Amino acid sequence: EAGVVQSPRYKIIEKKQPVAFWCNPISGHNTLYWYRQNLGQGPELLIRYENEEAVDDSQLPKDRFSAERLKGVDSTLKIQPAELGDSAVYLCASSAGQETQYFGPGTRLLVL
Amino acid sequence: GQNIDQPTEMTATEGAIVQINCTYQTSGFNGLFWYQQHAGEAPTFLSYNVLDGLEEKGRFSSFLSRSKGYSYLLLKELQMKDSASYLCAVKGYSTLTFGKGTMLLVSP
Numbered sequence: 138e139a140g141v142v143q144s145p146r147y148k149i150i151e152k153k154q155p156v157a158f159w160c161n162p163i164s165g166h167n168t169l170y171w172y173r174q175n176l177g178q179g180p181e182l183l184i185r186y187e188n189e190e191a192v193d194d195s196q197l198p199k200d201r202f203s204a205e206r207l208k209g210v211d212s213t214l215k216i217q218p219a220e221l222g223d224s225a226v227y228l229c230a231s232s233a234g235q236e237t238q239y240f241g242p243g244t245r246l247l248v249l
Numbered sequence: 250g251q252n253i254d255q256p257t258e259m260t261a262t263e264g265a266i267v268q269i270n271c272t273y274q275t276s277g278f279n280g281l282f283w284y285q286q287h288a289g290e291a292p293t294f295l296s297y298n299v300l301d302g303l304e305e306k307g308r309f310s311s312f313l314s315r316s317k318g319y320s321y322l323l324l325k326e327l328q329m330k331d332s333a334s335y336l337c338a339v340k341g342y343s344t345l346t347f348g349k350g351t352m353l354l355v356s357p
Contacts, residue, residue: 141291179253179336179347180292193344228291237282238345240291 139163141241143229149247155217158244162210162231169206170238171214172228180228180240186212219248251275253348255337260354261327269322269351271337282345283311283322284336292336295322327355 142161150156162169167188172180183202185193188209197204201220206212216223224247230238252274261267273281280299284292298304298313298320310323322335334350 177349179338179349181347182344185344235279235340235343237294237297239294240284242291245289 141229141231141239143227143241143244145244146242147245147247149249150219151249152221153218155215156219156246157213157215158227158229158246160212160214160229160241162212162229163239166231166233166239167209168232168234169212170230170232171204171212172230172240174226174228174243176225183214219246221248224248251339251341251346253337253339253346255335255348255351257349258352258354260356263327263329263355263357265327266323266325267327267353269324269335269337269353271320271322271348273318273320273337273339273348275318275339275341275346277341278315278339279342280340281311281313281320282338282340283309283320284338284347286334286336286350288333295335324353329355329357331355 144159169186171183174180184197184204186206189206204214226243226245228243229241232238255271282297283295286292296311303312308325313320332355334352336350337348338345
């Protein structure tokens, strides 16, 4: 069974540029999560989807971050414009309802 | 909110046993997870405890005491490949809150 797929794996951009990350969850998992992980820290939740509905986006910096999961399967997270402090690993995870979360390999973002 | 505390770093020798502790204070508790994360890789699921007691899975065991807000991950017969960060995560009403992780270095 395929795991959570993310792309790109690495991204280097200059500040003020836009960037987008894509995630395809494990087949059948209706709950999808985006996390941000800074160096030496644990993952921090940005947004949680149940099917196509964002049910928890309280930690998403809405002035520059947006996300969508239009058909309730794959999802895109966007930053526009990126700032230096956005450099981090962006992790996508999925679960069947409230069960165990399984993580993708992440996108490593470096903002110069 | 959630407050999760675990040691920053630990070292151990190949073949030994190591215990990684995690303490937490939460406003809601629906279970505690342990994840392993190798450098540059995604966290991978190790264990889940929702009731008090010990859960054993091969070389890894996890313990939970809800009344004490305490858990530990026990790794036996350490191997070099066990060098990684170990993340304690508490499930509240619907989301996971992670600790900062414990970096374990296994030496020959």
